[in-house]
Amino acid sequence: VNRQVIMQRRPDGVPLETDLAVIDCEEANLNSGDVLCQSQWFSLDPYLRSVMGGRHMSGKLEVGDVIPGGVLARVIQSDTSDFVKGDWVLTHGFYERFCKPADQLQKLDMQIDSPSHYLGVLGMPGLTAWAGITQLAKVQAGDAVLISAALGPVGATAGQIAKALGARVIGIAGGPAKCAAVMQHYGFDACIDYKADDFTAQLKSATLKGIDVYFDNVGGRVLEAALQNLALGARVILCGLMDQYNQAERPAGPNLGPVIGARAHLMGLVVYDFFPRMEEFRAYALDLMRAGKLRALEDVSLGIEQTPAAFVRLMRGENFGKVLVKLT
Amino acid sequence: VNRQVIMQRRPDGVPLETDLAVIDCEEANLNSGDVLCQSQWFSLDPYLRSVMGGRHMSGKLEVGDVIPGGVLARVIQSDTSDFVKGDWVLTHGFYERFCKPADQLQKLDMQIDSPSHYLGVLGMPGLTAWAGITQLAKVQAGDAVLISAALGPVGATAGQIAKALGARVIGIAGGPAKCAAVMQHYGFDACIDYKADDFTAQLKSATLKGIDVYFDNVGGRVLEAALQNLALGARVILCGLMDQYNQAERPAGPNLGPVIGARAHLMGLVVYDFFPRMEEFRAYALDLMRAGKLRALEDVSLGIEQTPAAFVRLMRGENFGKVLVKLT
Numbered sequence: 054v055n056r057q058v059i060m061q062r063r064p065d066g067v068p069l070e071t072d073l074a075v076i077d078c079e080e081a082n083l084n085s086g087d088v089l090c091q092s093q094w095f096s097l098d099p100y101l102r103s104v105m106g107g108r109h110m111s112g113k114l115e116v117g118d119v120i121p122g123g124v125l126a127r128v129i130q131s132d133t134s135d136f137v138k139g140d141w142v143l144t145h146g147f148y149e150r151f152c153k154p155a156d157q158l159q160k161l162d163m164q165i166d167s168p169s170h171y172l173g174v175l176g177m178p179g180l181t182a183w184a185g186i187t188q189l190a191k192v193q194a195g196d197a198v199l200i201s202a203a204l205g206p207v208g209a210t211a212g213q214i215a216k217a218l219g220a221r222v223i224g225i226a227g228g229p230a231k232c233a234a235v236m237q238h239y240g241f242d243a244c245i246d247y248k249a250d251d252f253t254a255q256l257k258s259a260t261l262k263g264i265d266v267y268f269d270n271v272g273g274r275v276l277e278a279a280l281q282n283l284a285l286g287a288r289v290i291l292c293g294l295m296d297q298y299n300q301a302e303r304p305a306g307p308n309l310g311p312v313i314g315a316r317a318h319l320m321g322l323v324v325y326d327f328f329p330r331m332e333e334f335r336a337y338a339l340d341l342m343r344a345g346k347l348r349a350l351e352d353v354s355l356g357i358e359q360t361p362a363a364f365v366r367l368m369r370g371e372n373f374g375k376v377l378v379k380l381t
Numbered sequence: 382v383n384r385q386v387i388m389q390r391r392p393d394g395v396p397l398e399t400d401l402a403v404i405d406c407e408e409a410n411l412n413s414g415d416v417l418c419q420s421q422w423f424s425l426d427p428y429l430r431s432v433m434g435g436r437h438m439s440g441k442l443e444v445g446d447v448i449p450g451g452v453l454a455r456v457i458q459s460d461t462s463d464f465v466k467g468d469w470v471l472t473h474g475f476y477e478r479f480c481k482p483a484d485q486l487q488k489l490d491m492q493i494d495s496p497s498h499y500l501g502v503l504g505m506p507g508l509t510a511w512a513g514i515t516q517l518a519k520v521q522a523g524d525a526v527l528i529s530a531a532l533g534p535v536g537a538t539a540g541q542i543a544k545a546l547g548a549r550v551i552g553i554a555g556g557p558a559k560c561a562a563v564m565q566h567y568g569f570d571a572c573i574d575y576k577a578d579d580f581t582a583q584l585k586s587a588t589l590k591g592i593d594v595y596f597d598n599v600g601g602r603v604l605e606a607a608l609q610n611l612a613l614g615a616r617v618i619l620c621g622l623m624d625q626y627n628q629a630e631r632p633a634g635p636n637l638g639p640v641i642g643a644r645a646h647l648m649g650l651v652v653y654d655f656f657p658r659m660e661e662f663r664a665y666a667l668d669l670m671r672a673g674k675l676r677a678l679e680d681v682s683l684g685i686e687q688t689p690a691a692f693v694r695l696m697r698g699e700n701f702g703k704v705l706v707k708l709t
Binding site: 110272276291292293294297303304305306307308309310312313314315316317318319320321322323326 | 438600604619620622625631632633634635636637638640641642643644645646647648649650651654
């Protein structure tokens with residue numbers, strides 16, 4: 054029997070496992086000219102909470118709709134010469150098996166031993182990090198780069214790319230264990246616990262000469278604190294708002310007075326704009342990986358039935374690295 | 382007898398006339414190597430409220446200190462070959478007569494019949510407008526440009542420069558009379574009253590294709606509303622925070638979600654950075670003035686004793702154009 058993961062209820066605040074449901078669905082059969090695939094990995098990402106809340110630019114989900122998260126799958130059977138059995142493909146939609154036209158599948162040139170990295174460090178999160186660090190902020194050697202949600206796939210990749218470019222990189226993460234991993238596993242120069250009582254004082258002393266680049270994945274009071282410590286001409290990449298994804302109403306933002314004083318540039322980043330450059334990014338990232346300069350922690354749950362729980366842990370910030378479900 | 386304008390009390394909220402005082406002071410005498418000047422015009426600008434509140438980057442004022450506003454003066458007597466009697470000079474500090482070293486005076490090549498314009502459209506406010514429109518936002522023909530505090534010297538000059546560059550220019554001002562003047566006197570294509578009940582609806586319908594450039598002089602709910610109507614790739618010049626200058630505590634700012642969605646760039650503007658380019662700006666602005674494309678409304682009070690009242694009217698938004706005191 055085939056299964057899918059749907060939105061069973063629109064989340065109110067932090068999602069509950071019962072907001073999602075794993076249910077049986079129609080068996081996928083090969084249609085003429087199409088490709089039949091078996092999902093191997095599901096990608097869970099915070100933007101899905103916005104989609105479920107009806108506030109995401111990619112479209113609004115209705116109750117009963119399949120969760121449109123990223124999927125890494127293999128071709129079972131193909132009725133087009135573009136794909137053959139065994140090909141790895143990227144697509145969207147949490148089904149165990151599915152049949153799709155070729156133009157809805159992105160074929161992967163699997164160059165590494167860990168296919169799941171194509172959903173994280175070599176996928177959309179990695180591309181986001183690369184775009185922000187190299188294309189928008191244009192990080193240079195000697196820059197002081199601050200990165201929030203530093204243990205997540207965007208933040209961790211952004212920090213490692215900035216390190217490779219010669220920057221001093223300071224992370225922000227939640228709790229001592231995450232902060233330790235950010236430094237030990239990803240090689241950040243420092244990592245500050247935003248849950249600590251003296252967070253703003255720690256941030257100030259870690260960035261005494263001012264922050265040249267802040268890669269913001271969270272918004273809220275962490276962004277507010279970062280803006281107090283900008284160097285002249287700082288660049289701030291506005292990329293994510295983890296602090297408010299679980300809220301129905303958009304809260305007020307930081308006072309922008311310090312942005313004027315620092316002559317800072319705040320830039321909105323949407324990764325979709327960089328999809329045409331995915332191959333360029335992947336070549337860059339693969340080189341870094343092979344040189345041992347780019348690593349990726351994964352937080353893997355086993356079995357499609359674990360998808361709701363994995364998503365809830367992600368949205369509670371309880372994950373440790375890129376959240377994936379490995380289908381068994 | 383010589384007189385000066387001092388801060389008599391640190392303002393609490395909207396300034397009162399008694400927060401300033403016009404008092405007698407020591408007569409100015411020519412010191413060896415220096416220049417003796419007679420003030421002709423005082424410039425009143427909102428940043429002075431921040432200086433009085435102790436929150437401005439140019440330094441903190443103490444009770445009893447002279448108000449460090451811009452002054453247009455003429456040389457009475459000079460003990461240096463750099464200046465001769467009758468020269469027009471720019472400097473800071475609200476004294477009737479003063480003696481200063483030559484390096485604290487900026488000599489003006491008086492090319493127009495209205496010297497006071499060197500404190501407004503041809504001075505710091507004009508330079509601010511030019512820097513934001515031409516250097517940061519890089520306005521181009523066809524851009525939809527929104528400008529708040531549109532009747533003030535920064536906003537009005539910014540709008541006229543944007544018009545000269547071929548942009549469609551929409552102003553925001555307080556009340557129907559100001560809005561009418563923005564359109565009739567400065568030639569803006571539209572002007573919206575932020576005090577109107579349906580301000581946000583009016584703003585939306587005036588900027589249907591989205592705002593390409595927003596020149597923000599006010600912050601607060603006007604900035605919040607502007608961010609809801611950005612075009613893709615919009616540039617937002619963060620220049621002033623009139624909305625909060627009268628407040629002791631910095632209020633929260635706008636939610637930055639729309640900045641991400643619009644891939645917008647927010648840029649802090651501090652005019653000091655552009656002082657080295659004042660002559661370049663003045664040549665540009667004089668050309669526009671002579672072509673009839675750059676005008677300037679002035680709100681003139683007569684006599685040094687009117688300085689406190691003029692400042693209070695400015696900080697209450699009751700002025701109508703650039704606020705000046707003409708010394709008699």
